[in-house]
Amino acid sequence: MLIKDMAQRLQITPRAIRYYEEKGLIKPEKADESGYRQFTEEDVWRLQTIITLREVGMSIDDIRELLAQMQEHEDTLLHYLELQRSFMYTRWVEMAKVIQTTEAMIERIGNSQTIDPGELYELAEANKRLRQTRDNWVDRWNFNQIADDYDEWVQRQSECPNAAHQSYGQVLDEVVAALGPVKGESGLDAGTGTGNLASRLVSQGAIMSGFDQSPQMLKRCRSKLPGMETKLGTFFAFPFLEDRFDFVATSYALHHLDDDQKLLALAECRRVLKPGGRLVIADLMFEDEVARQAHIAALVRDGKEETIRQIDDRFYADRSRLLRELVALGFAVKARQLTTYTHLIVARLN
Numbered sequence: 292m293l294i295k296d297m298a299q300r301l302q303i304t305p306r307a308i309r310y311y312e313e314k315g316l317i318k319p320e321k322a323d324e325s326g327y328r329q330f331t332e333e334d335v336w337r338l339q340t341i342i343t344l345r346e347v348g349m350s351i352d353d354i355r356e357l358l359a360q361m362q363e364h365e366d367t368l369l370h371y372l373e374l375q376r377s378f379m380y381t382r383w384v385e386m387a388k389v390i391q392t393t394e395a396m397i398e399r400i401g402n403s404q405t406i407d408p409g410e411l412y413e414l415a416e417a418n419k420r421l422r423q424t425r426d427n428w429v430d431r432w433n434f435n436q437i438a439d440d441y442d443e444w445v446q447r448q449s450e451c452p453n454a455a456h457q458s459y460g461q462v463l464d465e466v467v468a469a470l471g472p473v474k475g476e477s478g479l480d481a482g483t484g485t486g487n488l489a490s491r492l493v494s495q496g497a498i499m500s501g502f503d504q505s506p507q508m509l510k511r512c513r514s515k516l517p518g519m520e521t522k523l524g525t526f527f528a529f530p531f532l533e534d535r536f537d538f539v540a541t542s543y544a545l546h547h548l549d550d551d552q553k554l555l556a557l558a559e560c561r562r563v564l565k566p567g568g569r570l571v572i573a574d575l576m577f578e579d580e581v582a583r584q585a586h587i588a589a590l591v592r593d594g595k596e597e598t599i600r601q602i603d604d605r606f607y608a609d610r611s612r613l614l615r616e617l618v619a620l621g622f623a624v625k626a627r628q629l630t631t632y633t634h635l636i637v638a639r640l641n
Contacts, residue, residue: 292329292330293327293328293329293330294308294309294319294327294328294330296330297330297334297335297338300335301335301338301339301342303342308338311338311341312328314351314355315355316337316341316351316354316355316358317330317334317337317338317341319331319334337358340358341354341358344357344371348375349371349375357371370506370523373506373522373523374523376522376523376524376530377522377523377524377525377528377530380524380528380529380530380531381425381525381527381528383528384527384528384559385422385425385528388421392415392417396411399411421555424527424551424552424555425525425527425528425552425555427549427552428525428527428548428552430504430505431604432547434484434503434504434505434507434508435505435506435507435508436507438485438505438507438508438510438511439507439511441484441485441508441511442485442487442511445459445487446459452631453598453631453632455575455601455605455632455633456543456633457630457631457632457633458629458630458633459543461629462542462573462629462630462633462635463487463488463491463542463573464491465573465629465635466488466491466540466542466571466573466635467488467491467492467495469571469635469637470492470538470540470569470571472492472495472496472497472538473496473497473537474495474496474497475496475497475498476496476497476498476537476538477497477498477499477500477535477536477537477538478492478497478498478499478500478536478537478538478539478540479499479500479501479502479529479531479535479536479538479539479540479563480492480499480500480501480540480541481501481502481526481529481539481540481541481544481556481559481560482502482503482504482526482541482542482543482544482545482547483501483502483503483508483509483512483521484503484505484508484511484512484543484544485508485511485512485515486501486511486512486513486515486516486519487542488540488542489501489512489516489519490515490516492540493516493519497538499516499519499520500519500520500521500522500531500536501519501520501521501522502521502522502523502524502525502529502530502531503521503523503524504523504524504525504526506523509521509523526544526545526548526552526555526556526559527552527555527556527559528559529559529560529562529563531563532563533562533563534563534564534565534566535563535564535565536563536564536565536568537564537565537568537569538564538568538569538570538571539560539563539564539568539569539570539571540570540571540572541560541571541572541573541574542572542573542574543573543574543575543633544574545572545574545608546574546575546576546605546606546607546608547605547606548606549606550606550608550609550612553606553608553613554616557613557616557617557620558620561620561621561622561640564640566640567639567640568639568640569637569638569639569640570617570622570636570637570638570639571635571636571637571638572613572635572636572638573629573633573634573635573636574608574633574634575605575607575608575632575633575634576607576608576609576610576613576632576633576634577607577608577609577610578610578611578628578634579609579610579611580609580611583607583609587599587602607632610626610634610636613636614626614636617636617638621640621641622638622639622640622641623638623639623640623641624636624637624638625637625638
């Protein structure tokens with residue numbers, strides 16, 4: 292087909308097609324001495340891909356690299372689009388906070404009829420700190436590398452007294468019991484990993500969705516639950532719209548976030564829950580800072596240096612701080628300890 296036919300088919304201008312040709316993204320063949328460009332169905336596919344990626348904000352250089360990778364790996368485009376979606380949700384959540392900050396600035400100025408640069412600076416700095424808290428997270432635990440062996444590892448841990456994942460299966464059963472899912476309810480497994488908790492909830496009739504920051508963990512989850520909606524995403528910007536779920540559950544995930552990052556994750560749980568929604572958390576924590584220090588002191592006396600290192604590495608939570616934040620977010624809460632380190636928090640929106 293000629294360039295005018297290509298332009299008409301894709302509803303773009305011939306000039307745009309020439310631009311992508313100049314950038315080396317498409318290479319139509321010259322038919323004969325006339326010099327007219329001849330486009331194939333493969334050119335149509337490449338140009339459709341290019342237009343789609345430009346629409347979601349990808350640069351020309353990145354598109355060129357992605358198209359080269361796609362010739363070797365069929366799932367490259369899917370992975371990129373999932374990354375792009377996760378990034379968009381992150382920007383959306385951040386922009387919502389910026390709007391809230393701007394509204395607060397306007398309200399303060401309107402109420403006082405004067406401008407206090409110090410107050411406005413304080414608001415701006417608070418917003419900046421939130422962004423930095425999100426940006427500071429890194430995967431220090433290499434979840435992509437351990438995904439294939441995770442289920443076997445956690446099962447071994449489950450059988451070890453005082454291990455972080457002691458009685459793992461029973462803990463997940465406690466989460467399900469605390470949620471009491473009703474058939475047909477919509478639920479989110481935040482940080483779903485390989486889908487062990489989600490599997491239990493699906494078996495109870497819940498319509499589950501899940502997200503995780505690790506593509507390999509999601510791959511394992513999808514192999515177990517091919518019908519479940521799964522997305523690449525982070526605890527700082529759940530890849531779902533607000534008021535979406537009847538309940539949110541999360542198990543053994545929040546301990547990979549520091550204390551400030553955990554609070555951002557709780558706010559995201561609140562954002563995606565419907566009015567009256569439920570949240571259940573099973574994770575590694577201490578009742579409060581006093582309990583933490585007493586336990587650490589006992590470990591020091593017993594020479595358990597490796598256990599202490601793991602507690603510090605995994606950000607075991609201060610349960611009392613989580614409960615205060617949940618109350619501030621509008622939840623009614625209760626909590627209890629399940630194993631040496633795992634606690635259960637059950638919260639319901641008022």
